[in-house]
Amino acid sequence: MTVLDAVLAVGGLSQFAAGNRARLVRTENGQANEIKVKLDALLNDGDMKQNPALKPGDVLVVPETRF
Numbered sequence: 001m002t003v004l005d006a007v008l009a010v011g012g013l014s015q016f017a018a019g020n021r022a023r024l025v026r027t028e029n030g031q032a033n034e035i036k037v038k039l040d041a042l043l044n045d046g047d048m049k050q051n052p053a054l055k056p057g058d059v060l061v062v063p064e065t066r067f
Contacts, residue, residue, distance in 0.1 A: 003037055004051045006060055013039060018065045024052065025059040 003024065013019050019039030026033050035052065039062065042050040054060075 001054045002051045003039070003054065003060060004042060006054060007039060007043070013043065013062065016064050018063045019043065022060065022062045024054075025061060026055060027057055 007013065017039075020041060022037045022039045024035040024037050026035060037052070037060070038047065038050045041047040
């Protein structure tokens with residue numbers, strides 16, 4: 001499963017999602033690492049560099065937009 005698969009599985013991004021400020025939190029060797037993911041670039045422009053494979057325990061965080 002990739003980031004795109006996960007986003008599509010939940011029905012896509014809402015109008016309030018800040019897709020280009022998303023991050024993937026992955027714990028490796030007991031240390032949490034954040035990987036920046038530009039979901040808007042992935043969904044709208046087809047930038048496949050923004051589509052990493054998910055590993056067990058990964059958490060995809062999509063913040064709300066700032067008004």
